[in-house]
Amino acid sequence: MATYEQAYQRILDYVQGLTIIDTHEHLPGSEAKRDPQGDFFTEYLSHYFNRDLISAGMPLADMQRVLDTRLPVGERWRLCEPYWTVCRHTGYGRALDRAVQAIYGIPRIDGDTVEALDAAFRAGMASGTHYERVLKQASKIAVSVLDSDWDCDRRYFRSMMQLGQFIQPKFFGDVQEVQRLLGAPIHSFVDWLEACDTMIDLGCEAGVVGFKTPMAYGRSLLVEDGSYHEAERCFQSFWRDAFLPDWETKGIHTTKAYQDYMIHHILRRVAKRDMTVQIHTGLQEGNGNLLANANPTHLCGLLLRYPDIRFVLMHIGYPYQMELGAIGKMFPNVYLDMCWAHIISPNASRMTLREWLDVVPANKICAFGGDYVFVDGVCGHQALARENVSASLARKAWDDQLDIEEACEIARRLFVQNPYEIFRLERAGVAL
Numbered sequence: 299m300a301t302y303e304q305a306y307q308r309i310l311d312y313v314q315g316l317t318i319i320d321t322h323e324h325l326p327g328s329e330a331k332r333d334p335q336g337d338f339f340t341e342y343l344s345h346y347f348n349r350d351l352i353s354a355g356m357p358l359a360d361m362q363r364v365l366d367t368r369l370p371v372g373e374r375w376r377l378c379e380p381y382w383t384v385c386r387h388t389g390y391g392r393a394l395d396r397a398v399q400a401i402y403g404i405p406r407i408d409g410d411t412v413e414a415l416d417a418a419f420r421a422g423m424a425s426g427t428h429y430e431r432v433l434k435q436a437s438k439i440a441v442s443v444l445d446s447d448w449d450c451d452r453r454y455f456r457s458m459m460q461l462g463q464f465i466q467p468k469f470f471g472d473v474q475e476v477q478r479l480l481g482a483p484i485h486s487f488v489d490w491l492e493a494c495d496t497m498i499d500l501g502c503e504a505g506v507v508g509f510k511t512p513m514a515y516g517r518s519l520l521v522e523d524g525s526y527h528e529a530e531r532c533f534q535s536f537w538r539d540a541f542l543p544d545w546e547t548k549g550i551h552t553t554k555a556y557q558d559y560m561i562h563h564i565l566r567r568v569a570k571r572d573m574t575v576q577i578h579t580g581l582q583e584g585n586g587n588l589l590a591n592a593n594p595t596h597l598c599g600l601l602l603r604y605p606d607i608r609f610v611l612m613h614i615g616y617p618y619q620m621e622l623g624a625i626g627k628m629f630p631n632v633y634l635d636m637c638w639a640h641i642i643s644p645n646a647s648r649m650t651l652r653e654w655l656d657v658v659p660a661n662k663i664c665a666f667g668g669d670y671v672f673v674d675g676v677c678g679h680q681a682l683a684r685e686n687v688s689a690s691l692a693r694k695a696w697d698d699q700l701d702i703e704e705a706c707e708i709a710r711r712l713f714v715q716n717p718y719e720i721f722r723l724e725r726a727g728v729a730l
Contacts, residue, residue: 305702306692312706313684317730319717320442322576322612322637322667323676327450327457329429332673336423338416339374340365341672342407345583346641347394350385351378352585375412382407389641389682397678400436419674429454432673437680440714441728442668443721448504456726458510458576459501464494465560466516470540470548487530491563498567507721508574508610509564514592515582517557521600524559532556565604574608574721576635579622580615581642594622601629608720610664614639619650626658633720634658636712637667640683647683651690655708664720665712687712 300308324345326332333340343351343364352361356378364374385391386406398404402418404411422428433439433454444450446460463472476493477484484490498509513519532553539548568575579594594615601609612635615622619639626634634654639647654663666683668676691705700708717723718730 300695300702302692302696305695305705306688308702309691309695309705309709310685310688313688313709313713316684316710316713317438317440318666318680318713319664319721319723319728320437320439320666320668320676320680321610321635321664321717321721322445322669323442323455324445324669324671325442325455325673325676327444327447327455329426329451332423332428334423335367337367338371338412338419339378340367341419341674342394343378345671345675347385347388347390349583349585350388350390351381354381354384356381371413371416372409375409379409389644392644393641393675393678393682395678396681397674400677400681401432401674429673432677437677439676439680440730441723442676443507443717445510448501448506452505452727456505456507456721456723456728458508459498459506460510460512461494461497461564462512464490464497464564465511465513465557466552467536467550469550470536472550473536487533490533494560494563495567498564498571502571502573505726506573507723507726508576509568510576510578511561512578513557513561514578515587517554518591519577519579519594519596521558521561521597522554524553524555524557524562526559528553528555529559561600562603565600565607569604569607572722574610576610576612578613579611580613580618589617593618594625598625598629601625601632605631607631608633610635610720612637612667613642613669614647614650616642616646619646620653623650623654623657626654626662633662633664633716635664635667636683637664638669640666640686641679644682644686647686648690648693651687652693655690655694660708660711661716661719663712664717665709684713 348361360377363369364377395406398407398415402415404415407415442455444455444457447457450457463476467473473484480493480496484493536550542548577597580592582592594611609631610633611622614636616639622634626632636647665687666680668679670676687709691709694700695702695705714730
């Protein structure tokens, strides 16, 4: 019988050779959409790890100074260093060190390397081929599913669509922007619903592969029935402050009944188009939120209502990963996604995958989504993901639950076949 170390290495060798599918990103949809004025600090501290630094006690004023490109790199590092040191071990921190190793050949981010790293980063930015280098060559990603950018570079991406401007509009300008995009006035709730339908049609014509909602950032995942009358009355309140001059902020407050009605309206439409639906569950990014809003058990009623929709529940629901596994077992229309999870907690991801494979059929799990706003982070994340999945499967092989060949086949399913089928990527023109 192979030792754990032997099983792990054999599975990892196989997994590292896979060209994988990335189920979730927030990247600029093309190289040209990156900020040409960005540098190492403004990109690497634009997402995730900056939250760890703040959680460790870094004052917000110091964070703003670190992001000031007019200051010398060494001075900016000195502001970060006390907090970076105690956060380096987190999943977020480990992913960044792995990224700079793979992309720039720099062993780790510290005071001795940060100036050379910034220079290498700027050279990559200027090359115009950084996406190719990071996503294809270093990360071996066939295609990444973007959160929402219909006008994306299809060499690297396919897109989901969000319709938050219909579900949770925050300003009257959201309504005006819909009117501008569609070139049609909105006078009534009927017009608003028709505009929503038109937006879905346009997304389908643009080649989106599904609908994604991050509603757990601003409300509970519990979606109940909201009546047409309640939703219409809320919609009519959008015009309450419309008379105010342009320089005034024209805020909108939507009721839960309105939001629930719009969610059902959208789900009925996307179901007719056989679109996959992604739902954020678990930990909300950022410093502070109402975590219980994102408990995936709130979704059970919605999942029962729409058995014909493929629901992808995201981020292992951390810290509700066991509940998410139970939901994946109970509902044939539910799929589980490990996007973001490998950097939230590498250890939890390993344990969760072992648990899920005891509970959930292997065709219902997606292994990786980088979930980054900057491209280098994706490279570090996929490296951790490949190791975590290999470690989980090696443990099962060592326990005689799988043989090595079965473990490798499951790995291929999780990284390639499952997301390809769940997101209907063949229909979107993606070839494996």
